[in-house]
Amino acid sequence: xxxxxxxxxxxxxxxxxxxxRKEAVFRMAFKMFTRRSYRLLDAxxxxxxTLAIVDIDGxxxxxxxxxxxxxxxxxxxxxxSISPLPDSMFPVLQKPVRMETLFPALDxxxxxxxxxxxxxxxxxxxxxxxxxxxxxxxPAPSTPSMSTTASASPTAAAPxxxxxxxxxxxxxxxxRFDAQTGLLGQLQIIRRDQAAAVIVEDQHRIVLRIDPxxxxxVLLTDDEHLRSLVRDPQARxxxxxxxxxxxxxxxxxxxxTLQSLLWQVAAWSADGRLGQHxxxxxxxxxxxxxxxxxxxMLPDALRLAAFLARSPASxxxxxxxLRVAPADLFNFLAAADSLGLLRYDTAEKSENSILTTAxxxxxxxEIPSAKRNFLGRxxxxxAGL
Numbered sequence: 001x002x003x004x005x006x007x008x009x010x011x012x013x014x015x016x017x018x019x020x021r022k023e024a025v026f027r028m029a030f031k032m033f034t035r036r037s038y039r040l041l042d043a044x045x046x047x048x049x050t051l052a053i054v055d056i057d058g059x060x061x062x063x064x065x066x067x068x069x070x071x072x073x074x075x076x077x078x079x080x081s082i083s084p085l086p087d088s089m090f091p092v093l094q095k096p097v098r099m100e101t102l103f104p105a106l107d108x109x110x111x112x113x114x115x116x117x118x119x120x121x122x123x124x125x126x127x128x129x130x131x132x133x134x135x136x137x138x139p140a141p142s143t144p145s146m147s148t149t150a151s152a153s154p155t156a157a158a159p160x161x162x163x164x165x166x167x168x169x170x171x172x173x174x175x176r177f178d179a180q181t182g183l184l185g186q187l188q189i190i191r192r193d194q195a196a197a198v199i200v201e202d203q204h205r206i207v208l209r210i211d212p213x214x215x216x217x218v219l220l221t222d223d224e225h226l227r228s229l230v231r232d233p234q235a236r237x238x239x240x241x242x243x244x245x246x247x248x249x250x251x252x253x254x255x256x257t258l259q260s261l262l263w264q265v266a267a268w269s270a271d272g273r274l275g276q277h278x279x280x281x282x283x284x285x286x287x288x289x290x291x292x293x294x295x296x297m298l299p300d301a302l303r304l305a306a307f308l309a310r311s312p313a314s315x316x317x318x319x320x321x322l323r324v325a326p327a328d329l330f331n332f333l334a335a336a337d338s339l340g341l342l343r344y345d346t347a348e349k350s351e352n353s354i355l356t357t358a359x360x361x362x363x364x365x366e367i368p369s370a371k372r373n374f375l376g377r378x379x380x381x382x383a384g385l
Contacts, residue, residue, distance in 0.1 A: 010039040017055035051076035175273040184269040219254040230268040266338035272327030283312035285343040299328040
């Protein structure tokens, strides 16, 4: 659930054959992944790397691999390529590379012994090399564990190269949930009132101790049990004032922030459902980016944050433009709304009203529409839909 689950010793990675833009993408991915500590070495850093990620599509791809093997014999190598490369002696991750497939591939790579330096497939005595080809499409919608920020099964399957299809969603298939009920509703009351409290199960077992003033939570149960309480409508949870004897000595506890707890509990509560206060064809907008480096990484969170922070868009339009799974969008909206990051037009919450184009993007209004890029022209029209 918290970033401190990462290991203390960094796994040093050398990027080879990449331009600065691609290196920046990997740096951001490594920063956001907390189950293990990866660090992309700078060009002038002479520390020996644990592994190399090589973009093989350049004209000198093979030469760069041979040079790396001479300098660092016995180190792991992961290739990225637009092509499958079925005869490669090294594991291959097909582009476009996604967080959901990068880290399972790295985990699998680090669990195996690296090939001998300068070895070729034809030189192996009858051995068959099977390149790593983790599935590139996002797995079936599911809410990740609070203790990790990226997980996916490295299923060996050739990924399709065609774009994502637009998910089909009929109005009668949309399920709803009430964010004001259950554990999520209690947490939002505590956050609103800024008063310390404990959450008690079955009138005696303390599950959470919360101090919203300092944004701190003490968790006295594991993720699986907490998730079951979130999704059980019959769970008997109560709020009460804390005392000095709430947590007995030697009780296993975990510490996290109230923001990270709200974000995950909201995604669990949504469970692929849309909040009752949101409409499929009414625009929503992010007031600001969620701090994704300190929150559980939900599927497609980066793309959704970038899209909804720039201009308002309805859930229906967001699904159509980004081709995201509706369940993933609904979980993201619930998580963002739990932290007060979402704007939507309601009579009860005038402070959440969607900003007009003149207020939300003054710089863009000064740019002639003919000079905007294609995506910018599309997004500029969203506010009026």
